[in-house]
Amino acid sequence: RLRCKCNFHALKFVPKIQMAGSLLVKRIRQYSARWSSLDEHLLEEFLPNDYSERDSLERPSRYLALHLRFEVDMVAYSLCEFGGGEHEKTELQSYREIHFPALVMRTKNA
Known part of the structure; x- marks a missing residue:
């Protein structure tokens, strides 16, 4: 977080x-x-x-969230959890290992 x-x-x-x-x-x-x-x-x-x-x-408050880009590479690289459970975590970790090996090494050494 x-x-x-x-x-x-x-x-x-x-x-x-x-x-x-x-x-x-x-x-x-x-x-x-x-x-x-x-x-x-x-x-x-x-x-x-x-x-x-x-x-x-x-003035009264209003709220609007606008996601212009929410793609697997952005989600995987951010290292954030988006509430998809264990299946999502496993899938994102596999994606990171293939596409962002330096990121995976850095998180393992941290």
């Missing part, structure tokens, strides 16, 4: 993706949704001009 959380917080998008994300978030939230510290972390300088922390406390 710690590795998964660290990978998330270390995640940095290139400016072009941040700009596209900012546009999506702005359009999704244009009807009285609030901004959060997560928005500040992911969008940084691409936050919309009308962003206001004061207003965010007065």
Whole structure:
């Protein structure tokens, strides 16, 4: 879990993706949704001009999760568990051994 959380917080998008994300978030939230510290972390300088922390406390909260990419290589490399049970763990470990041998060695030596 710690590795998964660290990978998330270390995640940095290139400016072009941040700009596209900012546009999506702005359009999704244009009807009285609030901004959060997560928005500040992911969008940084691409936050919309009308962003206001004061207003965010007065508005109701809505939540949207958008997974743009959820593929086996990304899941295997992240070392996160996604609730698929033992079968999923075994399958991901086999995939790692074939496609990411250095990662497997590093996790065994840790």
